[in-house]
Each structure stands twice: as structure tokens, then as C-alpha cells.
Amino acid sequence: MRRLSSTALAVTIVICLLLQLLVAPHVTILGVTPLFIMIPVLLLGMGHGPLAGCLAGFSIGLLHDLVGSGPVGAMALSLAVAGYVAGALLDGEARQSDEFTFVAIPLLASVALEEVIYGVLLLLMGLGASVVAVFGYRILPGILYTGIVSLVGLALLHRFATSSQRRMMNRSSHLH
């Protein structure tokens, strides 16, 4: 999984926050809204390790909670755990690899964990729906939708980072 520079990371975070705020409400399918903010959390977790993933997840999740209407802290907790797990599941060798295929399983596991934790937290906080309804109508479709969005988002970023590095290497070889 390619790592991005801090500038590129900051740009990615801002873009994903804007996507969540502006685009997500308009691409809801059967009541399920994709979680674009999962992308920078996964990016940091897989690229920089569990600590970065955990901190990024907490910060971005808290921001999402504060501009939304749900319970404050719920998204922060679920994204912090997801970011941590994303980093922990991708070992050091895979983290430095150019292969993108290593990413799929940790990505889906993290997305699934985030959706389950958030759904369970809302149930514990008094969401009046049944466990079956929450899993059937929100968690499982949410895993699928956010999983696909995250996979596509990370693949695009990975490809972009790889081509950028190639360009830089070509430029430096020309200079020598």
C-alpha cells in the first residue's frame, strides 16, 4: 500500500469530508449512505500503522459526529477501532508493498467492524429498531456500500501515488 505525503493526505481528508457532507446525502441507496470518511482512516491505518489509523479515526469520526445529528462519540469510537484494526491487520511487509491486493481483506474487515460497532452503539443508546432490522437494513448493506466505495477510493489513490513516484524517479534519473 503506497503512502502519501502529508500534503496529499491532508487534501484527501478534506476531499473525503466534503464528499461526506455534499455528495453522500444524494447517493443514498435504500436508506444506506456511504461513508466516504472511511477512506482517509484506512489510508492512514494501512499506510502508517495502527496508531495513526486510530488517531485519524477518532478525529475524523468526532468531526462527523459534531456536524451531524447522531450521538457524539459513536462514530469517533467506531472509526478509531476500525483505523486501529486496519493498521494491525496489514503487517509491515504488506504495508510497504506495491501490491494492492494485500489491502482488500483488512479493508473489508475494518469496514465491517466499523459498521457493526456503530450499529450496536446506536442500539445500546436507544435506537428503537430490532437487532435484525439494524443488521438487515443498515449494517450489511452499509458494509457492502462503504466497502466498495473505500476499495475504489483507495485503489485510485494507490494508482495515483504509484504513477507520481514513477514520474519522480524518471525525473531524478534524467538529472543524473
Place this chain on the structure above:
Amino acid sequence: MAFDTLPTPSTSYSTPSAGSPRRRQVLLVVLILVSVFLMSQWAREGDSGVLHRIQGALSSAVSPISSLGARSETVSDAASTALSDATASDERLSSLQEENEALKEQVAELSESEAQSERLTALLDIDSLYNLESVGATIINRTTDSYNRTVTIDKGTSDGLSVGMVVMCANGLVGQILSIGSSSATVRLITDEQSGVSAMLQSSRVEGVVSGSLEGMLYLEYIPTSDAVGVGDVIVTSGIGGVYPKGIVIGTVASVSGSSSDLYHTIVVEPISAVSSYEEVLVLTGSQTEVTTPTLEQLDAVGSSTTTDATASDSASDNTTSAAASDNTTNATTTQNTSGTTSGTGN
């Protein structure tokens, strides 16, 4: 934008930011504890608490950005038109085509203005139909997550609005203000899973609660199986709780199920207002406890001028028409005589 990559370490896979496993685990536990503390504080403090106020202020602060999302469809349409224009060669674009495009744009603008005019006229009609004291507002954004059914409107405390005020669209109930900033407010829709509206069947006056659900359906709950309920029966607010004025039309009965051994019917409600079809709403600012319930034909006439696309609304209109034919109790002026609670969990 430079997405340059960081240099790859040649000897070790650990990075300075990775930290020791122990340190990482401690941090994770600390963050989880902080989150749990925030959640418990948020649940305990109520609408006037610090976290709710911060939420309201931040929602208000980002509302100008959110409103861009509402215009995104128009922008994307314009962008695609501009792109197709840009890719066409000059030879192929004759002056007549340009003129045609300009005329098309004018027609589109006029159509948009006409549609807006019709929507605003419908709101004025509903205002006079129900005899309401209200403030008009525009929906600038919709919910950003899967668990809440909310919309953001462009009016706030500076326009005299406050938490708990009732919101309506051109032909029925929309919801209630959940949180508010100076220039925007978040409205919880009646289709939200945590929403609950005390309601009654207009014909039999049997009272229950209309609740939203995760699957997006509206249910009328707590109607005993001993009471007869028919498809097409009109459901109005009962006024119990003092939140929603008595007599506002919510919808009609779409289906009734349940066996005689059940305590309550399972009643699916077809909402009379499809909020996804509307861009403007009314916020009730007065302290009305009663409204004059209009006939369903009147509501249909108002709704049909604004609703163009929703299949659900079409079927709702069918139901309401048949209900109106069999029900002679509409257009009754109702008065509130009781009080209680209506809000759902978490409110």
C-alpha cells in the same frame, strides 16, 4: 496537486509514528473511554447541553457548504453541457445551433422559475388551508448518515425558530426541529426511526402513534385489533403532547395486518407528503393547538401541483381519493383537549 510518495525505508518496516504495541493499545483504550464518556454525556445532557449546542453551532457553521450539495445536480448538469459544448468543433456549431441552445437555456430557466412559483404558491395555499402562523424555509441539505432521517433548512434562531417547532411541506406533516443554529436548523423527519407522532384515525378517532422505521416505512402503532381499520382511512395528528397541532393530515392506511390473537394491528401508513419531492417547507411558529383539517381533495390539489415524480405519492393520491369518497368526516375543525407526550426515543 502533488501526490508524491514518501521514501521507503530499506531496513526496517517500523515508522516513528507506529509506536510500540503497548503504547498503541493504551491509546486505543483511552480513545474508546473518551468516546464512551462523550456518548454518555450527550445522552444525559438534553437539548440545551454543551455537546448539543456545539453540534448545533457546527451544523450551522457548515450549512453554507451543505447548501452547495443541494445545488450539485444543477452544477453537474451545467458542467456536462459545458463539456459537450467544449468538445464540439466550431464548424459543426452553426449560429442557429447556438441560438437554439440559448433558447433552450431560457426555457429551462423559465421552467425552473415556474416550478418554484408553483411550489411557493402551494405552500401559501397550505398555509391558508390550515390557517397557520408559519415561516417559509428552504431545504439545503439532507442526512449524511444511514441512521438518521433529517434535513437541514436555511432558517434558524435569527428567524424566530426554536427546537421542537413543527415543519410541514405543501400537503402534510414533515417533522420537527431537532437542533438549531442562528441561520439553519436540523429537522427530524417523521420517517426517522426515532420519530413518534401521536395520531388518530380520522373516522373512528382511535388514537395511536405514527413511528418511522429503518426500512423507511411509516407505521401506526397501538391500534387495538378490536377496532376496525380499513385501507385508505385517513390518519391525522391527535394533538396529544402539545407538540403537533391537532388535525394535520399525516397520511392514509396503506395496509392492515395481524391476527385476532394479536393485541394490536400492524398498520402501514402511506405518508401524504413525500419530503424528497420538496425543496421548500413551512415551520409553524405560532402556538396553535388546533388546525382546520382540509379535505383530501384540497390537499391533493395542492400536492399535485408540486409532486411530479414520486411513485409513492401517486399511490398515496389514489388511496386518499378513494378514502375521501368513502369518508364524509373531513374538513372538521378540531380542538385540542388533552396533553401528554409524543416525542420518540432519544428526543
